[in-house]
Amino acid sequence: MNKAQLIAQIAKSSDLTKKDTQAVLASLQKVITKSLSEGDQVQINGFGTFALSYYPARAGRNPQTGEAIEIEGANKAVFKPAKALKDLL
Known part of the structure; x- marks a missing residue:
């Protein structure tokens, strides 16, 4: 949708x-x-919660060159569905 x-x-x-x-x-x-x-965070009863989750820095690799790189840590928006929504799914 x-x-x-x-x-x-x-x-x-x-x-x-x-x-x-x-x-x-x-x-x-x-x-x-x-x-x-x-x-x-934003909590909507019966639906779920929108919140931030911190993902720490980690080692990665450039797929084109194979060179090792450092991927910076970042806050990412996450959605955790409420139990009522999980039960419907």
């Missing part, structure tokens, strides 16, 4: 227009992004 299909499904199952649904989805994305960038 892509973003346009998601907007269409949400609009279909609610009393919102596609334009309003698109605005709500954009706002949700902004709020989650802002919270994660500030180091906070």
Whole structure:
């Protein structure tokens, strides 16, 4: 499902227009992004939690040259589904 299909499904199952649904989805994305960038997690009961996870630096290899390189550590966004969502899947 892509973003346009998601907007269409949400609009279909609610009393919102596609334009309003698109605005709500954009706002949700902004709020989650802002919270994660500030180091906070976003928990949606019954759905799951968006959080940051730190992946430490590690050794890697350049696939073209075979040269050993150091891959920097980084924070990555992760999603942990709630038990209710896991049970449905």
